[in-house]
Amino acid sequence: MKMGTALVYDEEMTKYKLLWVDPACKIEVPERLTVSHEALVKAGLADRCVAVPVREATDADILLVHSEEYLEAVKKTPYMTLEDLKEFTLQYGDVYFHPNIYHCAKLAAGAALQLVDSVVTGKVRNGMALVRPPGHHSMRSAANGFCVFNNVAIAAQYAKQKYGMKRVLIVDWDVHHGQGVQSCFEDDPNVLYFSWHRYEHQRFWPQLRDSDYDCVGKEKGAGFNINVPWNKVGMKNGDYLSVFCHVLLPIAYEFSPDLVLVCAGFDSAIGDPEGEMCASPDIFAHLTHLLMNLAGGKVCAVLEGGYNLTSLHQSVCQTVQTLLGDPAPRPADLDGPCTSALESLHCVRSAHRQYWSCLKHAAELPSSEISTKCIKLEEEEEEKQQHQKKEEEEKEAWPEPLKRLTPPVRTAVVLPDGVVCPDGCERFSPSEDLNILNKVRENFLKGPDDSDALTTLSSLTALVEKMEKNEICNGLALVRDVSTARMCVVQHAATAHRNRVLMVCVGDAVVPSPGTDDGKTLLVQFSNTESEEQKGKFHIPVCLKKGCSDVSGFTLAVLGLLLPLGYEYDPSLVLLVRTPGSGLCDAAWQQLTGLLQGLAQGHTLVLMQEGEKACVGPTASSLLGVAAPSLGKLPAPLPEDVQALERLRHRLQADWKLLQTTAPETA
Numbered sequence: 241m242k243m244g245t246a247l248v249y250d251e252e253m254t255k256y257k258l259l260w261v262d263p264a265c266k267i268e269v270p271e272r273l274t275v276s277h278e279a280l281v282k283a284g285l286a287d288r289c290v291a292v293p294v295r296e297a298t299d300a301d302i303l304l305v306h307s308e309e310y311l312e313a314v315k316k317t318p319y320m321t322l323e324d325l326k327e328f329t330l331q332y333g334d335v336y337f338h339p340n341i342y343h344c345a346k347l348a349a350g351a352a353l354q355l356v357d358s359v360v361t362g363k364v365r366n367g368m369a370l371v372r373p374p375g376h377h378s379m380r381s382a383a384n385g386f387c388v389f390n391n392v393a394i395a396a397q398y399a400k401q402k403y404g405m406k407r408v409l410i411v412d413w414d415v416h417h418g419q420g421v422q423s424c425f426e427d428d429p430n431v432l433y434f435s436w437h438r439y440e441h442q443r444f445w446p447q448l449r450d451s452d453y454d455c456v457g458k459e460k461g462a463g464f465n466i467n468v469p470w471n472k473v474g475m476k477n478g479d480y481l482s483v484f485c486h487v488l489l490p491i492a493y494e495f496s497p498d499l500v501l502v503c504a505g506f507d508s509a510i511g512d513p514e515g516e517m518c519a520s521p522d523i524f525a526h527l528t529h530l531l532m533n534l535a536g537g538k539v540c541a542v543l544e545g546g547y548n549l550t551s552l553h554q555s556v557c558q559t560v561q562t563l564l565g566d567p568a569p570r571p572a573d574l575d576g577p578c579t580s581a582l583e584s585l586h587c588v589r590s591a592h593r594q595y596w597s598c599l600k601h602a603a604e605l606p607s608s609e610i611s612t613k614c615i616k617l618e619e620e621e622e623e624k625q626q627h628q629k630k631e632e633e634e635k636e637a638w639p640e641p642l643k644r645l646t647p648p649v650r651t652a653v654v655l656p657d658g659v660v661c662p663d664g665c666e667r668f669s670p671s672e673d674l675n676i677l678n679k680v681r682e683n684f685l686k687g688p689d690d691s692d693a694l695t696t697l698s699s700l701t702a703l704v705e706k707m708e709k710n711e712i713c714n715g716l717a718l719v720r721d722v723s724t725a726r727m728c729v730v731q732h733a734a735t736a737h738r739n740r741v742l743m744v745c746v747g748d749a750v751v752p753s754p755g756t757d758d759g760k761t762l763l764v765q766f767s768n769t770e771s772e773e774q775k776g777k778f779h780i781p782v783c784l785k786k787g788c789s790d791v792s793g794f795t796l797a798v799l800g801l802l803l804p805l806g807y808e809y810d811p812s813l814v815l816l817v818r819t820p821g822s823g824l825c826d827a828a829w830q831q832l833t834g835l836l837q838g839l840a841q842g843h844t845l846v847l848m849q850e851g852e853k854a855c856v857g858p859t860a861s862s863l864l865g866v867a868a869p870s871l872g873k874l875p876a877p878l879p880e881d882v883q884a885l886e887r888l889r890h891r892l893q894a895d896w897k898l899l900q901t902t903a904p905e906t907a
């Protein structure tokens with residue numbers, strides 16, 4: 241499977257700027273590109289990428305989205321005087337022209353197409369295009385919001401036309417609504433457009449009614465346009481992750497795209513004067529990671545906005561480093577979604593219930609139609625506070641994202657002699673560490689002669705040690721006795737260090753509750769056996785009617801339950817245990833293994849029964865960072881499973897805030 245990350249950049253795109261006074265446009269400066277590229281170079285990330293040259297988009301490329309008259313009009317701008325340029329600009333909103341902007345706009349669109357070519361032809365796995373002018377606001381016949389040509393919309397049409405891509409997902413995490421993208425694809429069921437954006441009940445630019453959650457697409461495209469309006473500023477990492485886990489990912493997996501395009505705007509990060517949000521730059525490592533198992537990993541990120549030069553370059557680095565396959569940093573102290581975000585979440589899920597089976601049984605909008613439209617009153621008086629907030633914003637400070645050091649060894653394996661070590665992995669040699677051997681001997685060995693158990697268990701203990709020291713990223717062990725191995729790892733990890741271990745068990749073997757409910761271990765078990773006894777906060781049995789053999793139900797449980805739990809729990813180690821009889825297909829297993837690596841800095845330890853030899857290769861592939869195979873278009877999950885998950889989420893959300901999908905009952 242092809243690895244490699246493309247980086248498309250050319251300094252020519254820095255060679256235009258605002259030539260007159262216009263407060264609305266002064267934030268869109270050439271330095272946005274130079275600081276981003278220089279940061280990638282300084283962090284040693286640019287060198288790790290495959291440099292892909294830009295090209296000019298041709299007329300034919302541009303006409304995939306824009307009208308001839310618009311293109312002909314823009315073609316005249318290089319020859320205009322300053323006065324003509326000002327005149328020409330007046331017909332559009334919040335955008336400026338420059339003698340060289342037409343050239344740069346062709347390069348920006350061409351860069352996106354070069355990126356699509358590199359990814360779709362398999363030259364690289366994924367990539368990022370650092371471009372300006374941005375694109376997602378430009379309309380078929382109009383420039384808008386610093387945008388001239390709609391880079392990502394052109395890329396999507398290009399991918400469909402040139403490569404016969406059936407389904408394209410566009411994720412727009414820029415803090416503004418990409419109305420240009422929405423209008424291009426709103427009746428197209430082959431392009432799923434997702435956007436969140438600062439909205440404040442239509443009071444924030446571009447103040448469009450069509451940016452609200454109830455604009456779901458038109459005619460055949462109904463359901464394929466997802467708008468998540470932020471009606472308050474100050475949204476944080478927990479708000480963003482909730483929307484990914486409870487809206488975007490379930491629908492994206494059901495849609496099963498052949499290609500993922502990202503309108504990668506970073507004005508949704510903390511410090512940005514436009515967004516006024518509070519999400520930290522490292523959240524983009526997680527947002528990127530969560531998309532990387534879709535479309536077989538074919539992810540193309542194209543820069544849109546981002547106006548705080550510090551959070552911009554930090555966010556760009558977080559994104560590119562994740563595309564390169566480096567483990568994401570731990571998501572520090574996540575809060576649950578705020579009330580306003582929950583209202584938006586609830587409204588979006590209700591608006592899309594009828595289109596997506598993953599949402600079919602999402603909480604019904606009460607007859608009072610909790611729309612986010614009626615909360616204007618209280619918003620007015622809060623208006624003033626927001627302005628004071630703006631002043632504070634200037635001094636907004638946030639910690640520099642932690643260095644994401646990649647361990648020297650990516651994947652270590654503990655395998656019986658007869659099993660070959662998968663390519664790219666490193667066989668982990670048994671430990672000679674005496675105190676480990678003695679501890680294992682006295683705690684876990686039954687008979688004295690159990691030498692190969694001693695070898696296995698001491699190797700596992702040593703492996704956990706090396707993961708704790710970040711010398712090894714992740715591991716895989718094929719063991720005779722999974723339950724003893726599991727206890728050995730949990731006991732070592734939990735006592736030896738101030739660890740939290742997330743244990744995910746897949747299969748029907750009954751797993752005893754972890755010793756205590758002290759929170760040192762969170763056990764989530766997927767099976768088809770209904771457990772009668774009431775479990776504590778840290779033991780969550782997920783019962784699916786057909787167990788893990790039903791990919792749709794399993795995927796929904798992973799995305800809407802396991803991931804939010806995992807992010808909120810924020811473990812230092814993920815122990816993924818597969819017991820026989822899980823009925824889980826390889827692709828679903830690899831999706832699970834891939835997604836879980838967003839936690840614990842990628843420290844995932846997979847334990848499998850010796851009999852599961854056939855699963856070693858696929859598991860190793862995911863642990864090495866290769867994207868999991870696509871699950872294909874997911875059929876509807878069993879209604880009883882969706883309802884069971886809703887009930888489980890409802891029961892647990894008091895303890896686990898990231899499981900919430902509706903606002904607490906307003907008094």
Ligand SMILES: CC(O)(O)CCCCCNCCCN
Pocket residue numbers: 263264265334374375376377385386414415416417445505507544545546
């Ligand atoms: C690519 C992008 O979405 O970031 C462009 C945003 C355009 C914002 C226009 N209004 C600016 C008002 C200045 N206070």
Ligand SMILES: [Zn+2]
Pocket residue numbers: 414415416505507514544545546
């Ligand atoms: Zn923006």
